[in-house]
Amino acid sequence: MRSATPQLLDAYVSYGEDRAARIHLIADGRLPDPRVMRVGEPPQLVLDYPGLRSTLPPTRFPVAALDLEEALIAATDRGVRLAARVTGPDVGYRIDNHPKRQIITLFSAGHDVGLAPRLDPQATARAAAQAKAQAAPAAAQRLTLEFQGAKLANALKLVAASGEIELKLPSGLDQSVSAKLVDVTPLQGVDRLLDQTGYRREPAGEGAWRVVPQAR
Incomplete structure (x- = not known):
């Protein structure tokens, strides 16, 4: 019987013309909303996914985006943690949920960003x-x-x-x-x-x- 807990399959970072960084998490099911914390100096945005399973080795993404300097994702004994080293304490975030994908968009206060594109349109x-x-x-x-x-x-x-x-x-x-x-x-x-x-x-x-x- 398949576990109800989704498994993380892939993760990567992209950004578009608005230069807002987007962290893409790909899973075999719907990802839950994470617990979000702001910690440390330099400032980090930490997203914890309790109980989430992962097939990925610890992965570090160096990024040249407007609000994100580096992202690290790794499995822990309690789930999966995504730590994003951001450029300042005022960096905001938005989480877009899709059936097997979650996109975390990072942006500065007052920075206008567009919605992340949907990648699983229904073919009608x-x-x-x-x-x-x-x-x-x-x-x-x-x-x-x-x-x-x-x-x-x-x-x-x-x-x-x-x-x-x-x-x-x-x-x-x-x-x-x-x-x-x-x-x-x-x-x-x-x-x-x-x-x-x-x-x-x-x-x-x-x-x-x-x-x-x-x-x-």
Whole structure:
């Protein structure tokens, strides 16, 4: 019988044009809201997840974002702890919960940040029609993102979702990727991530793309 306690599968940091740092936690179920504390000098924002299981080794993410200098995530004897070294005591946070993902956005007081993109949209006929109708504006969209040790599959999903691109991924895209995408279209961002990791995209019908090895 499967435990009701979710398990943490992956974690990475990204930030967009607003330069707000976003810490992404990926699990096999819905993550609970953490206990949040502010501690120490230099200032840290500590998020504790009691009872959360993790497959990850202790992982440190150096970040060059507006409000975040470093993030460390590690399993403890009581669960999982995320410690974010922030740039000052006035750094705020927002937690966005998704079915198998939690996104912690860090921002300074008065700093206007947009909502983190949803990465698990439900594919309905209406949504597909809207995406097709908006294909031209989405293709013209520009984005700036940085990934530090993200799983390739998660990075591709994030970039594709920002441009409403239907991207079909094979299983096994588990390698880590670190990349800085500056002022690129979503498709250009996808291509740069694929070029760096030995993959490419090919048409998959109805405006969709399929990721395949470059040697194929």
